Amino acid sequence: MPDNSPSPPNLPRLRGFIADFTRLVERHSGDEPTILDAGRALLADLIATDDWLPDAYAQPDPVHYRQYLLHCDPYERFSVVSFVWGPGQRTPIHDHTVWGLVGVLRGAERSQRYDLQEAGGPPVASPSELLEAGTVEAVSPRIGDVHAIANALPDRPSISIHVYGGNIGAVRRSVFDPLTGQRKLFISGYANTALPNLWDRSQPVPHAA
Amino acid sequence: MPDNSPSPPNLPRLRGFIADFTRLVERHSGDEPTILDAGRALLADLIATDDWLPDAYAQPDPVHYRQYLLHCDPYERFSVVSFVWGPGQRTPIHDHTVWGLVGVLRGAERSQRYDLQEAGGPPVASPSELLEAGTVEAVSPRIGDVHAIANALPDRPSISIHVYGGNIGAVRRSVFDPLTGQRKLFISGYANTALPNLWDRSQPVPHAA
Numbered sequence: 541m542p543d544n545s546p547s548p549p550n551l552p553r554l555r556g557f558i559a560d561f562t563r564l565v566e567r568h569s570g571d572e573p574t575i576l577d578a579g580r581a582l583l584a585d586l587i588a589t590d591d592w593l594p595d596a597y598a599q600p601d602p603v604h605y606r607q608y609l610l611h612c613d614p615y616e617r618f619s620v621v622s623f624v625w626g627p628g629q630r631t632p633i634h635d636h637t638v639w640g641l642v643g644v645l646r647g648a649e650r651s652q653r654y655d656l657q658e659a660g661g662p663p664v665a666s667p668s669e670l671l672e673a674g675t676v677e678a679v680s681p682r683i684g685d686v687h688a689i690a691n692a693l694p695d696r697p698s699i700s701i702h703v704y705g706g707n708i709g710a711v712r713r714s715v716f717d718p719l720t721g722q723r724k725l726f727i728s729g730y731a732n733t734a735l736p737n738l739w740d741r742s743q744p745v746p747h748a749a
Numbered sequence: 750m751p752d753n754s755p756s757p758p759n760l761p762r763l764r765g766f767i768a769d770f771t772r773l774v775e776r777h778s779g780d781e782p783t784i785l786d787a788g789r790a791l792l793a794d795l796i797a798t799d800d801w802l803p804d805a806y807a808q809p810d811p812v813h814y815r816q817y818l819l820h821c822d823p824y825e826r827f828s829v830v831s832f833v834w835g836p837g838q839r840t841p842i843h844d845h846t847v848w849g850l851v852g853v854l855r856g857a858e859r860s861q862r863y864d865l866q867e868a869g870g871p872p873v874a875s876p877s878e879l880l881e882a883g884t885v886e887a888v889s890p891r892i893g894d895v896h897a898i899a900n901a902l903p904d905r906p907s908i909s910i911h912v913y914g915g916n917i918g919a920v921r922r923s924v925f926d927p928l929t930g931q932r933k934l935f936i937s938g939y940a941n942t943a944l945p946n947l948w949d950r951s952q953p954v955p956h957a958a
């Protein structure tokens with residue numbers, strides 16, 4: 541995957557974030573409020589500077605939004621995903637079943653939260669929020685887990701970086717029909733079969749094993 | 750990275766190995782003999798079945814052997830690398846400065862260990878060993894860290910899977926001149942800018958974030 545951008549992506553920034561977040565989930569396993577508080581600060585710091593996401597993980601699809609896995613914890617305790625929305629693209633109404641953090645890296649997104657009705661029927665929308673670049677939002681079954689996200693920009697892609705309390709592409713969760721509230725199970729998977737190699741810190745030098 | 754092979758690679762095997770090895774380095778940090786003993790068994794198990802390495806990480810280069818990073822621990826406590834030797838290819842004489850395990854997955858390799866002379870001069874070779882598929886060998890500064898490895902097959906590639914006690918592509922280490930013993934520092938890096946995504950365990954389903 542050759543990189544033709546004028547300056548190479550600042551991978552040490554993402555590498556540092558992954559080490560910090562690994563430490564966080566290791567130390568505070570099961571303590572969701574602490575993970576969300578401290579994780580929000582880590583993610584805010586990561587998205588404060590837009591110099592590190594390799595171009596390959598910033599490409600929109602013409603039809604659907606895309607989710608590129610950037611890193612998965614070896615125990616699947618958390619995952620880091622780049623979501624890329626083309627103009628006009630949006631998610632269905634969905635849940636996560638694990639905690640999640642959404643940080644806008646580029647552009648702007650519109651977030652709409654929903655309450656499910658006990659008796660069924662359409663999910664009840666809260667007022668929508670505009671998330672500008674630099675904003676971090678949290679979801680979880682404890683604090684509100686059902687939402688939909690849309691690109692707020694009509695003319696260019698928006699990108700957000702999400703962190704979830706599991707391997708989100710493998711989690712069994714649900715989408716909801718906006719008219720009937722009917723639940724449908726889904727497993728999202730990922731758009732990419734290859735992850736960025738964050739670990740090459742060499743200068744060009746002779747080979748050896 | 751489309752996979753055109755008849756059956757998809759058995760990624761759960763590699764995923765399980767990575768989780769097991771993470772557990773091992775976590776529990777026995779600093780205890781090299783235990784890590785090498787238990788790690789040898791894990792690696793022997795991984796290479797006992799040749800059904801899991803994606804083709805993209807099994808491609809020889811026409812000129813040099815290649816080292817493809819498959820996984821790096823988020824704290825850089827260990828890394829897993831696929832080494833692919835074309836016919837006639839070999840490493841220089843080199844050290845590692847960290848522990849290493851070499852497990853032959855495909856083909857056969859010839860391993861040559863060396864002792865450095867205090868007073869300088871050419872490294873002293875031990876009798877070479879033929880490593881057939883399924884064999885695991887260990888190196889480290891404690892048990893002997895200087896060797897060279899060559900493809901033992903004249904007509905096709907050989908592949909070995911290596912595990913090291915660090916992010917080996919970023920480690921400052923040495924190659925040695927076979928005639929003079931002169932040491933030259935190097936940092937190997939990796940051949941690949943993208944790692945395999947081991948974490949997509951979905952069935953094809955509708956998208957959501």
Ligand SMILES: [Fe+3]
Pocket residue numbers: 749843844845896
């Ligand atoms: Fe070696």
Ligand SMILES: [Fe+3]
Pocket residue numbers: 634635636687958
């Ligand atoms: Fe979501």
Ligand SMILES: [Mg+2]
Pocket residue numbers: 734750805941943944945
């Ligand atoms: Mg690749």
